[in-house]
Amino acid sequence: MKLYEKVLEGLVHRIDQGYYQVGSKLPSIRVLSQESQVSISTVQEAYQRLEEQGYAEVRPKSGYYVKPRGDLPDLPEVSRPAQRPLEVSHWEQVYHLLNNAKGNGYVALGTAMPEIDTPTLKPLMKSMTQAAANASDSFLNYSDIHGSEFLRQQIARLALASGCKLHPDEIIITSGCQEALVCSLRAVTKPGDIVATDSPSFYGSTQAIKALGLKALEIPTHPETGISIEALEMALDQWPIAAIQVTPTCNNPLGYTMPEPRRKELLRLAQQYDLPIIEDDIYGDLYYKSPRPRTIKSFDEEGRVLLCSSFSKTIAYGLRLGWVAPGQCTERVLHKKFVSTVSSPPVQQQAVAEFIANGYYERHLRKMRAQYKVARDMTIDLIKRYFPEGTRISYPEGGYLLWVELPIEVDTVKLNKCLEDRKISIAPGVIFSASGKYRNFLRLNFAKKPDEEIRAALQELAKQALLLMEQA
Amino acid sequence: MKLYEKVLEGLVHRIDQGYYQVGSKLPSIRVLSQESQVSISTVQEAYQRLEEQGYAEVRPKSGYYVKPRGDLPDLPEVSRPAQRPLEVSHWEQVYHLLNNAKGNGYVALGTAMPEIDTPTLKPLMKSMTQAAANASDSFLNYSDIHGSEFLRQQIARLALASGCKLHPDEIIITSGCQEALVCSLRAVTKPGDIVATDSPSFYGSTQAIKALGLKALEIPTHPETGISIEALEMALDQWPIAAIQVTPTCNNPLGYTMPEPRRKELLRLAQQYDLPIIEDDIYGDLYYKSPRPRTIKSFDEEGRVLLCSSFSKTIAYGLRLGWVAPGQCTERVLHKKFVSTVSSPPVQQQAVAEFIANGYYERHLRKMRAQYKVARDMTIDLIKRYFPEGTRISYPEGGYLLWVELPIEVDTVKLNKCLEDRKISIAPGVIFSASGKYRNFLRLNFAKKPDEEIRAALQELAKQALLLMEQA
Numbered sequence: 030m031k032l033y034e035k036v037l038e039g040l041v042h043r044i045d046q047g048y049y050q051v052g053s054k055l056p057s058i059r060v061l062s063q064e065s066q067v068s069i070s071t072v073q074e075a076y077q078r079l080e081e082q083g084y085a086e087v088r089p090k091s092g093y094y095v096k097p098r099g100d101l102p103d104l105p106e107v108s109r110p111a112q113r114p115l116e117v118s119h120w121e122q123v124y125h126l127l128n129n130a131k132g133n134g135y136v137a138l139g140t141a142m143p144e145i146d147t148p149t150l151k152p153l154m155k156s157m158t159q160a161a162a163n164a165s166d167s168f169l170n171y172s173d174i175h176g177s178e179f180l181r182q183q184i185a186r187l188a189l190a191s192g193c194k195l196h197p198d199e200i201i202i203t204s205g206c207q208e209a210l211v212c213s214l215r216a217v218t219k220p221g222d223i224v225a226t227d228s229p230s231f232y233g234s235t236q237a238i239k240a241l242g243l244k245a246l247e248i249p250t251h252p253e254t255g256i257s258i259e260a261l262e263m264a265l266d267q268w269p270i271a272a273i274q275v276t277p278t279c280n281n282p283l284g285y286t287m288p289e290p291r292r293k294e295l296l297r298l299a300q301q302y303d304l305p306i307i308e309d310d311i312y313g314d315l316y317y318k319s320p321r322p323r324t325i326k327s328f329d330e331e332g333r334v335l336l337c338s339s340f341s342k343t344i345a346y347g348l349r350l351g352w353v354a355p356g357q358c359t360e361r362v363l364h365k366k367f368v369s370t371v372s373s374p375p376v377q378q379q380a381v382a383e384f385i386a387n388g389y390y391e392r393h394l395r396k397m398r399a400q401y402k403v404a405r406d407m408t409i410d411l412i413k414r415y416f417p418e419g420t421r422i423s424y425p426e427g428g429y430l431l432w433v434e435l436p437i438e439v440d441t442v443k444l445n446k447c448l449e450d451r452k453i454s455i456a457p458g459v460i461f462s463a464s465g466k467y468r469n470f471l472r473l474n475f476a477k478k479p480d481e482e483i484r485a486a487l488q489e490l491a492k493q494a495l496l497l498m499e500q501a
Numbered sequence: 502m503k504l505y506e507k508v509l510e511g512l513v514h515r516i517d518q519g520y521y522q523v524g525s526k527l528p529s530i531r532v533l534s535q536e537s538q539v540s541i542s543t544v545q546e547a548y549q550r551l552e553e554q555g556y557a558e559v560r561p562k563s564g565y566y567v568k569p570r571g572d573l574p575d576l577p578e579v580s581r582p583a584q585r586p587l588e589v590s591h592w593e594q595v596y597h598l599l600n601n602a603k604g605n606g607y608v609a610l611g612t613a614m615p616e617i618d619t620p621t622l623k624p625l626m627k628s629m630t631q632a633a634a635n636a637s638d639s640f641l642n643y644s645d646i647h648g649s650e651f652l653r654q655q656i657a658r659l660a661l662a663s664g665c666k667l668h669p670d671e672i673i674i675t676s677g678c679q680e681a682l683v684c685s686l687r688a689v690t691k692p693g694d695i696v697a698t699d700s701p702s703f704y705g706s707t708q709a710i711k712a713l714g715l716k717a718l719e720i721p722t723h724p725e726t727g728i729s730i731e732a733l734e735m736a737l738d739q740w741p742i743a744a745i746q747v748t749p750t751c752n753n754p755l756g757y758t759m760p761e762p763r764r765k766e767l768l769r770l771a772q773q774y775d776l777p778i779i780e781d782d783i784y785g786d787l788y789y790k791s792p793r794p795r796t797i798k799s800f801d802e803e804g805r806v807l808l809c810s811s812f813s814k815t816i817a818y819g820l821r822l823g824w825v826a827p828g829q830c831t832e833r834v835l836h837k838k839f840v841s842t843v844s845s846p847p848v849q850q851q852a853v854a855e856f857i858a859n860g861y862y863e864r865h866l867r868k869m870r871a872q873y874k875v876a877r878d879m880t881i882d883l884i885k886r887y888f889p890e891g892t893r894i895s896y897p898e899g900g901y902l903l904w905v906e907l908p909i910e911v912d913t914v915k916l917n918k919c920l921e922d923r924k925i926s927i928a929p930g931v932i933f934s935a936s937g938k939y940r941n942f943l944r945l946n947f948a949k950k951p952d953e954e955i956r957a958a959l960q961e962l963a964k965q966a967l968l969l970m971e972q973a
Contacts, residue, residue, distance in 0.1 A: 157633040169817030204842040345641030370676040
């Protein structure tokens with residue numbers, strides 16, 4: 030074996046074992062030559078071969094970096110949910126997910142929690158501490174039912190980035206996006222109504238559909254372009270649909286971002302059938318590229334779009350701060366919000382408003398977007414390495430959620446059960462469907478760059494999936 | 502005029518003008534003798550006459566105190582609401598109340614906000630600041646959907662004082678009592694159902710009845726003993742009632758505290774008709790005497806009572822922290838809570854749990870109960886002094902809300918309108934009824950001991966009421 034081959038072998042080994050992860054910088058030629066006690070030219074030779082073999086890529090004036098290996102895995106196919114309105118089930122699985130997400134020792138691969146361990150949140154802590162110390166002006170006192178005007182002003186300013194011109198008075202602060210979604214649903218439907226949704230779809234909104242006595246009509250959805258306009262149009266002809274609910278940007282869980290022309294088509298369809306659209310934009314600010322996509326709301330001149338969002342995914346879940354711009358339905362949504370919780374805690378509103386007003390939010394977003402993008406590539410790389418052949422993965426352009434399709438033999442509810450002893454939890458596919466579809470799918474969180482613990486959990490997950498396949 | 506008569510006249514003048522308020526200590530004999538430059542025995546003579554005239558009372562080893570003048574005013578009569586289920590209206594009036602309650606320069610006589618300017622809340626501020634500074638462990642992170650276990654343990658301990666043995670797992674933390682009430686209502690009814698309520702009744706729950714597509718059947722309610730068991734039984738025979746909702750302790754707005762035998766009768770009736778009771782105990786810990794009354798829940802061995810409460814009235818509104826012990830319905834309420842807001846902010850939960858665990862909550866309660874009792878007598882005294890003849894007032898044994906019946910000619914919605922220019926707001930009676938009753942009633946907050954501003958506002962209110970009577 031030639032000297033450069035030995036060096037090359039060592040590098041490949043370290044990459045395969047994950048010591049050097051996808052996207053990370055490899056040792057400089059000088060350092061590696063000292064470490065391996067070989068010449069500069071030997072190391073250069075090794076790196077060239079490493080690049081040729083697809084392990085590394087060179088970045089000018091920077092050095093060699095670990096490259097995602099080979100092509101991307103296939104995307105999941107267009108979903109084919111049941112072609113009729115259905116009652117929503119699978120609450121037990123949702124409950125299991127939520128209960129094993131909290132800090133009770135689980136490696137919670139299935140949650141949708143952002144990374145909160147970042148210095149860019151320090152200024153928020155400072156604002157929060159100040160607001161908490163200022164009792165009578167802030168944290169103990171009344172906040173009006175619309176929410177803090179200061180915060181609504183900041184949200185209106187941020188909305189410009191998605192092409193939306195909102196007046197602060199058109200915005201209602203809610204207790205998380207969940208309250209925004211459910212108050213919107215309540216405002217535009219009555220029990221027994223049918224709501225058309227993308228499929229797979231966020232379990233919080235499908236469970237709301239269940240709780241409100243509504244039925245979900247899941248529409249086939251493409252993993253890159255989103256809800257099928259054609260299928261939706263057919264459904265609108267066939268069923269008395271009362272509202273359309275979609276998450277067009279950095280979709281949860283499927284990852285797609287709907288192209289702008291399709292957003293306009295969707296709006297036109299809603300106009301044609303005179304229907305409201307509930308647009309969930311909770312991950313919209315986490316789109317990796319700039320500018321972020323325009324919301325459907327931004328094209329809506331009639332106020333038929335109820336735009337829902339929150340800071341749970343972009344800042345932190347524990348804030349429980351969301352908002353809704355309900356267009357024509359503002360008065361009705363305000364009544365629903367009053368009945369639901371009256372108003373939201375003033376201290377979080379004050380702290381977040383300051384965080385945004387001082388430019389810290391945008392700085393935080395820039396950092397998180399970059400970090401999530403790197404984590405996406407690293408996580409996909411690990412899945413490709415560990416998971417059974419035939420695994421398909423979504424390829425999100427924002428956020429931190431992957432939608433993973435395992436071979437048909439793997440029931441992810443069973444898989445979750447197998448992983449329970451090992452204190453690993455996933456989000457099984459069935460909770461993202463009213464019709465019990467997606468039994469061999471799971472949602473995976475990559476907010477944290479995969480560390481040893483996560484790598485081990487993914488390996489264990491893959492191992493259990495293979496065992497289930499053998500048993501099948 | 503004798504010397505003691507001059508001193509007496511001065512004292513009476515000062516009491517009438519409110520320099521010395523009901524319940525406050527009068528100057529000591531020594532001080533007044535020096536001030537007035539008369540002998541000790543002259544002052545003693547003056548004080549004796551003052552006592553004889555009913556202005557003052559002597560407290561052994563303490564001195565003379567201003568006494569509420571004369572008898573108490575009459576109580577409002579037993580309410581006679583419409584004898585059929587009705588849809589709830591008057592949201593506009595509720596909205597007006599909420600909007601003019603915030604710190605925009607109004608003297609908000611109508612809100613139900615507690616006094617938060619008290620040193621006994623200092624330890625809470627400290628806990629809150631610490632929790633806010635501890636970002637990753639607390640304010641940014643996930644709280645499970647049941648709510649903080651630490652807080653639920655504290656609530657279970659406190660519940661013992663009302664005779665309730667609750668396990669922490671039977672308690673669900675909510676975003677204020679409103680969420681507890683509305684999730685409870687959702688868990689035990691379906692749209693179109695009839696809910697029996699006391700009358701007058703808290704507008705938050707009647708508006709929830711409206712929003713859920715339910716109908717309210719208001720039951721005649723006695724200002725001292727609460728909802729009429731006899732009338733309720735008749736209603737249960739006549740209508741397919743799905744649930745009973747009451748606030749039996751320190752009722753809002755009527756002020757009654759239901760005697761224990763009647764609580765048991767109410768529970769027996771619920772058993773007989775196999776109905777759930779939603780028991781709102783939000784003011785229960787503010788009962789002036791010790792021990793506080795037992796909740797209906799404490800007699801319930803079948804889990805048919807859904808006990809709702811919060812810290813909004815006992816600590817501060819801005820916390821937005823409530824809880825519910827839903828008995829048999831725990832699973833269903835948990836689903837409603839998840840759909841409504843998923844979970845409540847962890848930072849407030851942590852701070853309040855610490856506040857309770859360290860004994861500060863009970864100390865705070867002791868102080869507030871005593872303060873509210875004094876404020877009640879002072880406020881009733883002012884109403885007697887200023888308000889038109891024929892005014893009737895409730896006599897609550899806890900909390901800080903009065904229910905005031907003005908002469909029949911005074912429409913309190915109109916009165917509220919007249920007061921708007923003067924930046925005074927009240928809670929008009931109509932919002933406490935589904936049937937548009939109580940047009941000449943209003944609810945009055947006495948959480949703050951009446952200062953100059955409140956005295957002036959009450960005088961202005963009385964003046965406008967008299968003007969409305971003249972115009973009628």
